[in-house]
Amino acid sequence: MSDRRLTPFSGRIALETLRGQVAAGAFTEGEPARVILPVVDLSPAPGALRDRQLIFGAAVTVIERRAAAAFVQAAADGYCGWVPAVALGAPARPTHVVSAAATHVYREASIKRGEVMSLSLGARLAVLDEDATFLRIAEGFVPRPHLRPLDPPETDPVAVAERLLGTPYLWGGNSRAGIDCSGLVQLALALCGRACPADSDQQSRAFGDFLPAGTVPRRGDLFFWKGHVTMACDGERLIHANGYTMSVAHEGIGACLARIEAAGDGPFLGLKRPGA
Structure with missing residues (x-):
């Protein structure tokens, strides 16, 4: 231990x-x-x-x-x-998850009667009742378009991560209010029903061997450095929460590799493919 x-x-x-x-x-x-x-x-x-x-x-x-x-x-x-x-x-059996970048919980089934709290993408809710516009939880009412049932899970972790574009970077953060590189990866995979550790060093050990050098990245592949992780959108772009832009942002793969190497932040460790 x-x-x-x-x-x-x-x-x-x-x-x-x-x-x-x-x-x-x-x-x-x-x-x-x-x-x-x-x-x-x-x-x-x-x-x-x-x-x-x-x-x-x-x-x-x-x-x-x-x-x-x-x-x-x-x-x-x-x-x-x-x-x-x-x-x-007290524990509760969740039925739905916040699928929008963020949402509000309202006091009543009306957007004009004031909110109780804001919730982030990934928040898990136990829905008690619903109508065409709102779903009711113990704490209040949540707009229907911002929620989805837990099952089935989503299928594209990149699309999940892209909902948080512009979110401010926050060391150790896990929400729309602020998130870091491993938090973004974990949240994106979790909404797709894939278990994922919390920190980048744990994630780098969790998904099997690194792919051979020169492997062309696929959508959803993970790039690892010591202390940093990013997710490929395709063979040319990636998405990550990063201290360079202080946000969740897209970046060219080649530009990101060159920038991190030039900054002396440690060598590129390799590429992994969750679920491969």
């Missing part, structure tokens, strides 16, 4: 699955919960800078509650960390 990001152990309490592997003061089966705020930081210690973020509807297992914080493990990718306890609510 060398990777703390994937180790469900708060330093005092561990999941029962780690019994005999870590010296914990106590073990627990954990408590199911879900994120009920639009977006929340997932941090290595209470109040610390974020490692990643979780968005509305994300399922978690609560391992420890300590004052105003809770140590959790995300169900989607196993990532562990601390979140504010106020960000968690």
Whole structure:
């Protein structure tokens, strides 16, 4: 258990699955919960800078509650960390996902009566009722055009990523409010029903061997550098959340490779094809 990001152990309490592997003061089966705020930081210690973020509807297992914080493990990718306890609510069975770049939850089934919160692409919702215009969730009403059922999943991760063009770059970000390179890739693949780790180093190990040098990129292929990942749109362009434009942007593949090499940010590691 060398990777703390994937180790469900708060330093005092561990999941029962780690019994005999870590010296914990106590073990627990954990408590199911879900994120009920639009977006929340997932941090290595209470109040610390974020490692990643979780968005509305994300399922978690609560391992420890300590004052105003809770140590959790995300169900989607196993990532562990601390979140504010106020960000968690009772678990719910999601039925729909936000498929627009962002949406609002309204107090009533009217766009003129005020909103409760904003939600990002990828937020998972448990729909209770619906009509021709709105779908009702426990927190309010969401415009029908901004949602789609969880099943079947989408089929084109590049098209998903392109909905976030112009989103500001944010280190560790996972939402329309701000996102980083690995967050964009994970979100795009997740909406297409493909499991994907959270950080670029984890992603670089997750999809088999690198393709042979000189392979012509296909739509959806992933380019890796140490600490950076991008997604091919076709054989000439890619999309990525990047610190160069400080946004989610398209870039020519050749131009991106040359720019990163010239900046001295490390060599190109290679190309991978998720699902290949």
